[in-house]
Amino acid sequence: MTKHIIIAGSGFAGTWSALSAARAVALAGKEDAIEITVISPEPSLHIRPRFYEAVIENMDPDVGKLFAAVGVKHVAGIVQNIHSDWRQVEVLLPNGARQKLAYDKFVLAAGSKLFQPPVPGLREHAFNVDQLTNAKALDRHLKALPARPETPARNTIVVAGGGFTGIETVAEMPQRLREIFGTQAELRVIVVEQAPEIGPDLGPGPRPFIEEALAEQGVEIITGTGVAAITADSVTLGNGEVIPTNTVIWTAGARANALAAQIPGTHDRFGRVEADAFLHAKAAKDIFVTGDVALAATDTLGNNAAMSCQHALSLGRVAGHNAAAELVGLALHPYAQPKYVTCLDLGPWGAIFSEGWDRQVKFTRDEGKAIKREINTKWIYPPMADRDAVFAIANPDYVIVP
Numbered sequence: 001m002t003k004h005i006i007i008a009g010s011g012f013a014g015t016w017s018a019l020s021a022a023r024a025v026a027l028a029g030k031e032d033a034i035e036i037t038v039i040s041p042e043p044s045l046h047i048r049p050r051f052y053e054a055v056i057e058n059m060d061p062d063v064g065k066l067f068a069a070v071g072v073k074h075v076a077g078i079v080q081n082i083h084s085d086w087r088q089v090e091v092l093l094p095n096g097a098r099q100k101l102a103y104d105k106f107v108l109a110a111g112s113k114l115f116q117p118p119v120p121g122l123r124e125h126a127f128n129v130d131q132l133t134n135a136k137a138l139d140r141h142l143k144a145l146p147a148r149p150e151t152p153a154r155n156t157i158v159v160a161g162g163g164f165t166g167i168e169t170v171a172e173m174p175q176r177l178r179e180i181f182g183t184q185a186e187l188r189v190i191v192v193e194q195a196p197e198i199g200p201d202l203g204p205g206p207r208p209f210i211e212e213a214l215a216e217q218g219v220e221i222i223t224g225t226g227v228a229a230i231t232a233d234s235v236t237l238g239n240g241e242v243i244p245t246n247t248v249i250w251t252a253g254a255r256a257n258a259l260a261a262q263i264p265g266t267h268d269r270f271g272r273v274e275a276d277a278f279l280h281a282k283a284a285k286d287i288f289v290t291g292d293v294a295l296a297a298t299d300t301l302g303n304n305a306a307m308s309c310q311h312a313l314s315l316g317r318v319a320g321h322n323a324a325a326e327l328v329g330l331a332l333h334p335y336a337q338p339k340y341v342t343c344l345d346l347g348p349w350g351a352i353f354s355e356g357w358d359r360q361v362k363f364t365r366d367e368g369k370a371i372k373r374e375i376n377t378k379w380i381y382p383p384m385a386d387r388d389a390v391f392a393i394a395n396p397d398y399v400i401v402p
């Protein structure tokens with residue numbers, strides 16, 4: 001009887017889970033006995049790390065042909081319920097119908113969503129760069145601003161959150177606005193971070209470079225106070241300051257997809273499901289968690305995978321391999337990713353490339369930017385639809401960052 005692996009999500013983790021599972025099934029010569037199905041709204045991989053960029057092009061490459069080349073089926077839909085007790089998922093199809101699908105192994109790779117706390121006006125008035133539709137909505141809004149009457153609110157952009165995404169977004173903004181408004185416009189670009197310093201999670205190493213880059217772009221940095229309220233034409237800070245603006249871009253962190261809450265077991269403060277060394281959900285037999293929904297140890301020193309595509313690309317390969325390996329009798333592969341790097345885009349200044357969890361800066365400015373360009377245009381894109389070439393890099397011990 002055919003056994004079923006179902007994967008929810010076709011992002012970095014879901015796509016590589018599917019490719020790695022297909023490789024394991026082929027290695028065991030069990031293609032006729034195992035069916036691998038990816039469920040996601042569409043057969044494309046959204047390149048979320050680029051959504052802060054000024055030009056929103058080629059950000060959702062098709063993976064349908066890639067899946068077909070390795071014998072993976074794609075079902076367009078959204079997984080709504082996971083019944084771990086009787087190994088079934090319920091899927092909402094694009095025509096509004098609901099379908100129940102049974103699985104032998106289920107891989108949750110549904111990613112994360114922007115964290116939106118109950119700040120008054122946030123959901124109604126703020127923009128963000130979390131999903132492709134959001135990045136496109138921001139782009140349309142920015143391009144429509146010059147048609148409005150000139151006011152301080154029109155000419156001021158406020159980025160809420162001075163973490164990784166906030167910094168990349170704000171560093172790109174002055175140049176992006178000059179292209180939209182022209183070089184003569186009087187513009188203000190502000191980043192607001194509630195911690196005492198910009199880039200609180202990035203540590204002291206990168207900070208002087210971040211401050212230099214933002215100062216060079218004319219970005220104002222406000223720290224030590226958060227965003228308290230947002231309207232269509234202003235933002236109020238926690239310290240009472242009111243800044244006139246038509247554009248607040250919210251970037252304050254991510255939470256695991258709500259589906260993760262349906263999986264029994266321990267969840268961390270980001271909603272991620274605790275995984276064992278093989279990426280099984282610890283409390284749910286036959287379910288694997290991967291990418292942004294997985295709380296997984298990267299090493300034996302106490303570090304956990306970040307919500308990052310660097311980790312999702314490896315977590316995906318391991319989860320997919322292990323889901324298939326359990327069905328076809330191959331050895332399971334433990335997840336480990338001891339090397340960690342960060343590449344932070346700082347707009348026209350360049351980028352910072354750092355190594356280690358303490359982020360030791362190795363390259364800055366143009367050298368850093370060249371690496372960022374390589375990552376953002378090559379490394380994270382899905383491969384060509386060539387079965388042998390894909391299987392050569394879909395192994396669970398593939399090293400993402402050499």
Ligand SMILES: Cc1cc2nc3c(=O)[nH]c(=O)nc-3n(C[C@H](O)[C@H](O)[C@H](O)COP(=O)(O)OP(=O)(O)OC[C@H]3O[C@@H](n4cnc5c(N)ncnc54)[C@H](O)[C@@H]3O)c2cc1C
Pocket residue numbers: 008009010011012013014039040041042044045046047048049050051052077078079080109110111112129130131165257259290291292293306307308309310311312343
């Ligand atoms: C602006 C921005 C900048 C970033 N910059 C970086 C960076 O520089 N470096 C880095 O490493 N990381 C970066 N990240 C983080 C990185 O994008 C994520 O960690 C990565 O996308 C996680 O991969 P994933 O496959 O787990 O989830 P995702 O890429 O979010 O994919 C989730 C998939 O699940 C699907 N899905 C969602 N819900 C359901 C459902 N109910 N049923 C079925 N399918 C579903 C989605 O359609 C999608 O296909 C950035 C993120 C953002 C938003």
